[in-house]
Amino acid sequence: MFLSRHMLSDRMGLVMGLLVFCAVLLPACGNIATATISPPVTPAVFVSPIEGERLLHSTLDAHRFVTAAESFPLAYETAKAWRQDAEWYGMTPFTSMERAFVIPLDNDNPSWFFRFGVLGGETEYIVEVLNGEVVGTNETKIPSYIEPPLEELELLRGEWAVMDSIAVLERYLKEEDSLLAKSPYMLVDYRLAKPKGQSHPIWTLYNAQDLTKPIFTLDAITGEPLPIE
Numbered sequence: 253m254f255l256s257r258h259m260l261s262d263r264m265g266l267v268m269g270l271l272v273f274c275a276v277l278l279p280a281c282g283n284i285a286t287a288t289i290s291p292p293v294t295p296a297v298f299v300s301p302i303e304g305e306r307l308l309h310s311t312l313d314a315h316r317f318v319t320a321a322e323s324f325p326l327a328y329e330t331a332k333a334w335r336q337d338a339e340w341y342g343m344t345p346f347t348s349m350e351r352a353f354v355i356p357l358d359n360d361n362p363s364w365f366f367r368f369g370v371l372g373g374e375t376e377y378i379v380e381v382l383n384g385e386v387v388g389t390n391e392t393k394i395p396s397y398i399e400p401p402l403e404e405l406e407l408l409r410g411e412w413a414v415m416d417s418i419a420v421l422e423r424y425l426k427e428e429d430s431l432l433a434k435s436p437y438m439l440v441d442y443r444l445a446k447p448k449g450q451s452h453p454i455w456t457l458y459n460a461q462d463l464t465k466p467i468f469t470l471d472a473i474t475g476e477p478l479p480i481e
Contacts, residue, residue, distance in 0.1 A: 323364045339370065340407065352392075367394075373402075404447060424457060452472055
């Protein structure tokens with residue numbers, strides 16, 4: 253069919269308009285077509301300081317996600333950064349640290365407090381580990397009316413050669429009068445130390461809500477219960 257020049261001009265104008273419209277629209281269409289939906293974020297899995305070992309929340313200690321032995325490597329590494337000749341003297345209850353520094357701690361998620369010192373030193377170095385992270389350090393001297401001074405304790409050296417905290421709870425559950433068996437969510441506090449004159453380190457357990465008397469003491473090597481003094 254024959255088109256006049258005027259009609260042809262109109263038709264070409266329409267074609268050009270469509271081309272311009274498509275040129276503007278297509279990039280936007282392309283962006284929509286190639287848009288992707290990000291996959292859901294996978295929650296991070298906590299990895300133990302002991303390489304390659306994944307942690308499980310123990311039902312025996314409802315308030316701690318990481319055991320004492322699993323926390324120790326981080327504390328030891330931190331102490332060695334403080335002083336290369338630092339030696340390990342054990343662990344102190346978190347309630348003792350509350351009293352020593354007159355500060356409230358998070359009783360719902362309590363830390364492990366490791367004691368380090370150097371032979372002949374006047375102070376000690378406290379490393380606080382919470383859920384696999386060092387969250388505090390302090391060069392101090394714990395008053396002797398709160399914790400036995402380092403000069404009354406034997407070194408535990410740098411190896412973890414004692415029962416872990418969970419093993420202590422497992423043993424305590426077997427006791428006839430175990431408070432933990434009656435109250436599984438009881439907040440337990442721990443001390444680990446080797447008083448001079450003792451052949452082995454000793455675990456001492458407390459009900460964190462009642463510090464007047466220990467609830468259990470245990471030889472940390474043999475696993476045998478000891479008389480409560």
